[in-house]
Amino acid sequence: MxxxxxxxxxxxxxxxxxxxxxxxxxxxxxxxxxxxxxxxxxxxxxxxxxYLDENSLVLVQxxxxxxxARIQKSVDAGSTWKDVYSVDFANNFTMTTYDSKYVWFFTDRLQGEFPAVIYSYDGGLNWTENLTNNGFDRNFAPKKAYFVTNEIGWVVGADSLNSSYPEIYKTVDGGINWRKQFNFDPQEKPGYFTDIQFIDQNEGIASSSQGIWKSTNGGNTWTRIFNEINNADYTSVFILDENTYYIGGNKPVNNEPFIYKSSNAGSSWTEQNIPSTTNNDFSDFISINFQNESEGYALMRGYFLNTTNGGNNWNINFTIxxxxxxxxxxxxxxxxxxxxxxxxxxxxxxxxxxxxxxxxxxxxxxxxxxxxxxx
Structure with missing residues (x-):
């Protein structure tokens, strides 16, 4: 990851x-x-x-x-860039990759149209459009995607006309066809989904505006495993190993960011020590990631944090x-x-x-x- x-x-x-x-x-x-x-x-x-490899990168403008939006690629570690694909309409979109060859780009389209998935199996040289009959509901607004193999992946988001209605889709054929997975009890009020990650083909977690959810059967069913902060925005998840999970987001009061860690696969959680951020306008939590059990990084709208002890303590290394x-x-x-x-x-x-x-x-x-x- x-x-x-x-x-x-x-x-x-x-x-x-x-x-x-x-x-x-x-x-x-x-x-x-x-x-x-x-x-x-x-x-x-x-x-x-x-990064696709040490010299090849792709990004979205x-x-x-x-x-x-335009997808661009560099083959010289960012020294020069070339347009490889353009999308005329892209309001809500996301991109993800798997190893050095596979790239998927998801975007909504004009109201009432099916969203599009556009993919490349050769590192961005050639692209295939999948615009209709791909399994997505109309008005699906993609937020995040994750592939655990070159064929099996998920994309999460919400209905663009009703953001409280969550949607999770899964593919088992490399993004050609998609099937909706998340059927929820309206009483649970899961909110819109914001991030997703799987550690293997069965076990994964996802964040929504109303908590953290876990699946142990490839996304067929989901159970809420964390919702300790009422009305919080849960925006990021990261799985380090089969036991260690991290989540990040913002509390409703003053937009205060938070990071929680679980060492037992989500059964219990401990809040991490984060330095206070002085500018709430730049405290929106974006992502959390770990290189190993000690070194981790968290990105906010205007802050970068790092830890060297597994998240027990975090330091602000840059403030916008x-x-x-x-x-x-x-x-x-x-x-x-x-x-x-x-x-x-x-x-x-x-x-x-x-x-x-x-x-x-x-x-x-x-x-x-x-x-x-x-x-």
Whole structure:
């Protein structure tokens, strides 16, 4: 499972000579390559970014002017980007991947039309549209998707005309056909679904606006396992192993973010220690992820948190400020033996950054790095 890290750094390189070296880990703004590739005056943001391998990445550009989206791909670790697919109408959408070949993009369409699933089985080179008779209800608004194999996956969301009506769909043929799974008791009031993850083909958890749900039979039935905070927004789930779950969201009072951990597969939960955030407008919880049992990361609209002790304590490593003029939406990472590279997605400020030890031929005699990484 990927999805980690946020941070900002400003770097200046002064060319005196060229030599191939590894520069120390730092954040580099690669927004220019994306702006050049778009080659338009559209207002846009970056979201849903994924590594396919150490050099190949895909992301979505949400284009506000035309309520559309473009899928772009880089094959040189983010140095240059190319449009690989465009969607004219995309209001609610999400993208997910499986290994280096499989990419799925889900989007709603005009009111009354079936939502679309668009997929690639060759790393984004060729795409197939599945627009009608794909099993989705009309007006389904996708929120998050997750594939546990290249054939078995789920997508969650809600009815765009009634956000309190939750929907979960499953595919067993790589996204060609979908079947609705979640049949709920109206008395339970599950709310709209926001995230989903499975550890294998049977066991998974999902977050909704009214709690955390678990399935042990591939999504055929779901049981609520957490709803300790009334009227909270539960927005993110992460499964580290068969026993260890993490969830994140926001409390109804002052939009206060929270993280809970379970060490017994959801039977009981412990709230984690999170530093207080001073700007509630930027405290919206986006995602939580762990690399291993110790190192974890949480992303909010304007904050990045990390832990080195399994979530017992969290630290704020970056706080957005007025100079950035935007907020953050998504992040992904790829670990290599020689260096670790991480990508950050800027939402309304059209900026994208990567982090890592990178081999370069640029001069390194003078590198100005203003940061507060604490990594």
């Amino acid at each position: 990927r999805k980690i890290f946020i941070y900002i750094t400003f770097i200046a390189l002064f060319s005196c000579k060229k030599e191939e070296v590894f520069i120390s880990p730092q954040w580099v703004d690669i927004s220019t390559s994306l702006l050049d590739s778009l080659n338009s005056t559209y207002a846009f943001s970056y979201s849903d970014i994924y 949400n284009i506000y002017n035309v309520v559309g 400020d007025q100079d950035i003029r935007g907020y953050f939406n998504d992040v992904d990472y790829y670990d290599l033996n020689e260096y670790t590279e991480r990508l950050v997605c800027g939402f309304s400020n059209y900026r994208l950054f990567y982090y890592g030890n990178r081999k370069t031929e640029n001069n390194t005699d003078s590198i100005v790095n203003r940061s507060n990484d604490g990594l």
